[in-house]
Amino acid sequence: MSSNSQKKGFGATIWDYLTTVDHKKIAILYLISGGFFFLVGGVEAMMIRIQLMKAGNDFLSAGTYNEVLTMHGTTMIFLAAMPILLAFMNAVSPLQIGARDVAFPFLNSLGFWLFFFGGIFLNLSWFLGGAPDAGWTNYASLALASEGHGIDFYSLGLTISGFGTLIAGINFLVTIINMRAPGMTYMRMPLFTWTTFVASALILLAFPPLTVGIFFMVFDRLFGANFFDVTMGGNTIIWEHFFWIFGHPEVYILILPAFGIFSEIFAIFSRKRLFGYTALVFATILIGFYGFMVWAHHMFTVGLGPTANAVFALATMIIAVPTGIKIFNWLLTIWGGNISFTVPMIYAVAFIPSFVAGGVTGVMQAIAPLDYQLHDSYFIVAHFHYVIVGGVVLAILAGTHLYWPKMFGTMLSEKLGKWTFWFFFIGFHLTFFIQHFLGLMGMPRRVYxxxxxxxxxxxxxxxxxxxxxxxxxxxxLLVNVVMTVVKGERVGNDPWGDGRTLEWAIPSPPPFYNFAQTPLVRGLDPYWIEKMEGNKEGMVYAEPLGDIHMPNGSFIPFVISLGMFIAAFGAMYHTDGHAWALPVLIGGLAITFGSMLVRSLKDDLGFHVTKEELIADNERIQREARALEGGKKGGLK
Amino acid sequence: MAHDTHDIHRSRAEFEFIKRKRATEMRGQLTSFAMMIFLTLIAFTVVAADFSNYLIVPIILLLAAIQVVLQLYNFMHMSNKGHGMMAFFMFSGIFVAFTIVLTMVTIVWW
Structure with missing residues (x-):
């Protein structure tokens, strides 16, 4: 277990990834599965646009359209955007704070596999009698009336993947609070780590309401409860509250890491320290707080009364203030900088006007009387695609280019990247700008x-x-990825040439223990400080070279998640009166809790990387770096 | 390494300081213990005196909240150093839960 450079067979590699607890490999797993679901959601989006390209089209039936629409929203939010952002959080934030791994590597792996099996479960609905069809918001009156098992796939699948996300959020909170390198105070943390931190706090506080809501939904549909059934004395509005108490923080869970990625990009490619770092940090925290006080602006037309509407309208408008602070700080970071227009920077620059457009329509909708006109029209569709595609997806594409070398050790083609950018950017505005006007002309959303x-x-x-x-x-972009992987041209520590934070001070990809010696952080942008002072090693160290304690890999997270996946089928088919359903439910839970028991009873103390192994590994790294210098120079310059 | 042991050598002054600090802490604990018993007495009295339910319920809830704070700060060491982040997250959670309950009570069930 000394070096991660040795060549392995295909089967061994698969086994390695199934059992890994290394945050960098889990990041790759998140990226691949999130990317896969992104493509699935994209195909669903294309089907929606084909159906709506002309009047009276019959490409999809009305029922299938509802399913495609629901699955597009659900997949993109829960199974594509969040996991891809979690991929970057996993890949980068432990490196940025100088940690060797996250606080709970085992839980990190468990979080991934729960998300993965939840996502697979949800998507299996296509092959098992129909997908959910009540919209991604799954409003209770509609959901309870939905026939077949579509909604059950939704509620059980999201329960499983929701556990995974909650675990991931808690893990990042503990990691960032406890595992910062010496000298890495809160106010020296890179902005991507800060946004990871705040987004994780939002996950911690926002996912429990969703879990509660979905539990009610499961009990209503599968076990005869009546939480939302008005005819039995329930209240259908409670679902809407629970959903949006979760749902509004959820959009900040998505956008904050996106802000973090762009903050890194602006600083790196303007070759300047972030303007107003402190203001950016506090704006991030404020956005997180306000995120919990505004959910009812999704429900202005429900009939909450003028007082409630006024309160939530005002709270919503306040959010524009910290967001505006961020926008101006980014602009002032670029101002007077020595700018290089690499692919990530182009995305970042394009993000500002796109996101501001989405923000402006957001403030329009915050005006409750106007929202009565806009509600459920294509104006809303245009608005949230402007913030999510113009904000989150642009950040994901930018982050893919920015962090690809750190994750895989190769560089995506800048030329193809620019082609991707222009097609995507022009296509994005063409698709969604005009939908504002469709909405104003009266086109309702969700019509087939x-x-x-x-x-x-x-x-x-x-x-x-x-x-x-x-x-x-x-x-x-896919062609770009394939070509880059096939070419396999290695790059050095700092392929962009202007990295500022700790992750650029170590090899790409980093060794599995990240830092042979824990770094000592002497200020904001520690790598930049060392570079400016002529330190060739890029780091000063907080400890002498010594043995490193690392966790062992484990197959148990996969088994725990698999058990939940099996149990979900049992719970769902139990209502149909199948005799095999109950044993499947019990068996699945037995697998889950049995493997938890094994984990609890069997001590796994990890292993030590010895000082000698570290020295040998370091020599290999130096050798490879020299070969890179001697040969064709990798990276941007 | 994980199994390092540390021998702690304290000077006389340090020892006195720690002793004094512990005495203060002990006094705080005893005071709050007395207060908690007193609060419990009030709770029982309110019920025994047969006040209106609209008075009893809020009073008991208020007393319970005070008890929780006393318990957390004086017995569960939240007043000690290094608990800032925990306090922050606890109060954030309480704040979110309170907002939800408040909204449910005012605009859903009222």
């Missing part, structure tokens, strides 16, 4: 078709054409 006499034909056709451009952009 429209009439030729309604005057929406041209704008819908334009919108569909834009979606095609976005698809081309994503396909170019």
């Amino acid at each position: 078709t429209f009439g030729a006499d309604q005057g929406w034909d041209l704008f819908n056709a334009i919108s569909s054409a834009g979606a095609l451009l976005m698809a081309i952009g994503v396909i170019i």
Whole structure:
């Protein structure tokens, strides 16, 4: 177990990833599975746009359209955007704070596998009698009336993957509080780590309401409870509250790490310290706090009364203030900087106007009387795609380019990256800008078709054409990934040449123990400080070279998650009166709790990497770095 | 290594300081213990005196909240150093839960 450079067979590699507890490998798992679900959600989006490209289209039936629409939203939010962001959090934030791994490596792996099996369970609904069809918000009146098992796939699948996300959030909180290197005070933490921290806090506080809501839903649908059934004395509005108490922080869980990635990019490629670092940190915390006080702005038309609407309208408008602070700080970071327009930087620069456009329509909707006009129209669809695609997806694409070398040790092609950018960016605005006007013209969201006499034909056709451009952009990105992997040209520690934070001071990809010696942090942007002082090693050390204690890999997280996956099938089919359902439910839970028991009873104390192994490994790293210097120079310059 | 042991050598002054600090802490614990018993007495009295339920319930809830704070700070060491982050997250959680309950009570069930 000394070196991660030795060549392994295919089977051994698969086994390695199934049992890994290394945050860098878990990051790769998150990226691959999140990327896969991103493609699935993208195909669903294309089906929606094909169906709506002309009046009276019959590409999808009304029922199938509802399923595709629901699965597009659910997949993109829960199974694509969040996991890909978790991939970057896993890959980067332990490195940024100078840690050797996250606080609970075993739980990190468990979190991934729970998410993975939850996502697979949800998507199996396509092959097992129909997907959920009540929208990603799954409003109770609609969901309780839905026939078949679609909604059960939704509620059980999201329960499982929700556990995973909650575990991941807690893990990052503990990691960032406890495992910062000496000298890494809170106010020296890179902004991506800060946003990871606040997003994790939001996960911790926002996922329990979702879990409670979904539990009620499961009990209503599968076990005869009546939490949401109005005819039996329940209240259907309670679901909406629970969903949005979770749902609004959820959009901040997505956008905050995106802000973090862009903050890193602006500083790196403007070759300047972040302008207003302190203000950016406090704006992040404020956004996190306000995120919990605004959920009812999704429910203005429910009939909460003028007082409640006014309170939530005002609270919503306040959020524009910290967000505005961030925008201006980024602009002032670029201002007077020595800017290089690499692919990540282009995404970052394009993000500002796109996201501001989404923010402005957001403040419009915060005005409750106006929201009565806009509610459930395409204006809303345009708004949230502007913030999520214009904010989160651009950040994901930018982050993929920025952190690819750190995760895989190779560099994505800048040329193809720029092609991806232009196709995606133009396609994005073409698709969604015009939807504002479709909404103002009266087109309701979630309709599967429209009439030729309604005057929406041209704008819908334009919108569909834009979606095609976005698809081309994503396909170019895939080509880029394949070409980069095939070429396999290695790069050095700091391939962008201007890295500022600790992750750029160590090899790409880093050795499995990250830091042979824990670094000593002497200020904000520690790597930049060392570089400016001419320190060739890029770090000063807080400890002498010594043995390192590392955790062992484990197959148990996979088994725990598999047990939940099996149990979910039992719970779902139990209502149909199948005799095998109850044993499956019990058996699945037995697997889960049995493997937890094994984990508790069997001591696993990990292993030590000895000083000699570290020295040998360091010589190998030096040798490879020299070979890189001698040969063709990798990286940007 | 994980199994390092540390021998702690304290000077006379340090020893006195720690002793004094522990005495203060002990006094705090005894005071709050007395207060807690007193609060419990009030709770029982309120019920025994047969006040209106609309008075009893809020009073008992208030007393319970005070008890929790006393318990956390004087017995569960939240007043000691290094508990800032924990306090922050506890109060955030309480704040979120309170907002949810408040909303449910005011605009769903009222």
